[in-house]
Amino acid sequence: MLFSIKAILKKSFLIIALIIFPKIIYADEVKIFVAKDILTLNSRNDSVEAVATQGTKIINLGSKEELTSIYPNADLIINYENAILVPGFIEHHIHPFLAAVTMNSEILAIEDWHLPAKTSKGVRDRASYLSNLKIIENNYLANQPLVSWGFHHYFHGKLTKHDLDKISSIRPIIIIHRSFHEFILNTPAMKLLGINKEAFNDLEEDNHLANFDDGHFSERGAIIVLPKLMQVLASPTALMQGLQKTRDYLHSNGITVIGNPGSMYNKDLQTAKNLIFGNVDSPFESYFFPSALNLSEQFKFNEVLDAAEEQVTWGQGKLNYLPKHIKLFADGAMYSQNMVMRDGYIDNHEGSWLMSLDTFESLFKIFWDEGYQIHIHQNGDAGLDRVLATLKKNLDLNPRADHRTTVVHFGYSAKDQLDQMKKLGVVVSANPYYVTALSDLYSRKGVGYERSQEMVRLGDAIKAGIKVALHSDMPMAPASPLMLMHAAVNRKNFAGKVAGPNQRISKIEALRAVTINSAYVLRLEKMYGSIEVGKYANFTALNKNPLMVKNREIKNIEILGTVIKGDAMPLN
Secondary structure (H helix, E strand, O other): HHHHHHHHHHHHHHHHHHHOOOOOOOOOOOOEEEEEEOOOOOOOOOOOEEEEEEOOOEEEEEEEHHHHOOOOOOOOOOOOOOEEEEEEEEEEEEEHHHHHHHHHHHOOOOEEEEEOEEEEOOOOOOOHHHHHHHHHHHHHOOOOEEEEEEOOOHOOOOOHHHHHHHHOOOOOEEEEEEEOOEEEEOHHHHHHHHOOOOHHHHHHHHHEEEEEEEEEEEEEHHHHHHHHHHHOOOHHHHHHHHHHHHHHHHOOEEEEEEEEEOOOHHHHHHHHHHHHHHHOOOEEEEEEEEHEEEEHHHHHHHHHHHHHHOOOOOEOEEEOOOOOOEEEOOOOOOOOOOOOOOOOOOOOOOOOOOOOHHHHHHHHHHHHHHHEEEEEOOOOOHHHHHHHHHHHHHHHHHOOOOOEEEEOOOOOOHHHHHHHHHOOOOOOOOOOHHHHHHHHHHOOOOOOOOHHOOOOOHHHHOEEEEEEEOOOOEOOOOOOOOHHHHHHHEEEEEOOOOOOOOOOOHHHHHHHHHHHHHHOOOOOOOOOOOOOOEEEOEEEEEEOOOOOOHHHHHHHHEEEEEOOOOEEEEEE
């Protein structure tokens, strides 16, 4: 009887409150977004006509008639009634600082880059690259340093400071390799930055990574020279302009959430990112986490954990750090062919490890034992062997459920590794654009035809039951989720050939890979990635249904706008 009285009183109080304080109880107005079709990507892949939101969250789904009946006073949003709404695109792996440098650079890349203000046309041969670089240099003001990004030695040939000195013996010229793991500087640039041989004495047996005579610095050599390059690449004005351009570019591609794995331990740089990406007007939300490699270069092993915990507090506004996430590195870059391969290379060059085995294993254990989700940069199948062996060792010593250890990039793998990956609970975050850009060229140089067909083995990964997400690693690929979907579904390279047709994935798998699976990689799947009650109201509006168009048309779908936590973010 007492229970009944309490229930009645509680109900009566709620009714009285609704009458007296309706605006307090319902402080946020209900909005109903109506579209031609809404792809929910829930467990049943349902589609609906309308979605109701209140404040930042989704509260109901159904037909326009149903929702307007339930919420007669709702604000009816019809901006997208002829559009297709999908869960807001998530680009879970970009590098804002590198992207900002790229946006500020003269882009001379192997493909066209469609930027908000202009299109930078691609070049794929040495003569065109050098002639275009000279044209650009001729248009620069006197003494203004020239920074260019996008060079690739396999397309554009070997480039040295002597080649750049012929372009200009007066103007500092800094060439950033497509991978961002290599730099080529002319003589004036090296003088300007005070780069000398003594700075690279610690490389010892890896001294080939700093070729002072050619002005070429790669991997660990590039890491050593980068602080000096920051004088030019990251001046306060240039950095802010580059970040703003990057923000506009990401928004134009329909992205509602970004991730920055391996953010540098640099408070000043973080402040700049906060000002642009964390601003209340930012058209997307950002989630960062630290780099164990970067931390280990500044702190002792017994200090890196505390430094990581401190760095997690650095976010502001719409930019937050994810707790208990860290990035490690196995082998080198795909674009530089520095990945470490089981069977080596057909031209007999060798790949590079980005961390020594001792450093890799020590840092892995430190963060594993503290319950961190570990994201590992990997490109070669031998690199993947190191990752899996280290993961297994730590799982045996300290078992953990739902650890979500993430293999990042997934350039090359062997078929025998997939069952092990599934058994160990590995998640794949892949860059399918490698296939588009590199598979044809690499079939002739470095890896040979057979292995070129096995790049980014997504079909086999999905068949093995491994969760797959897609990323651009911007600026390693255009930060366009539609382009990533296109690359994964078609696997058509620059030569117009399909590389590894059995590794293609379906359109629904590709769409899930840039939405709900990307949220899963960040452990944010309860908040983002699908259009379901209780999740944030994040949508990307498209002019065509990506599941209904022909495979070859995916990249041509038009972005019409985005919605972030219930607020429309129109394209400028």
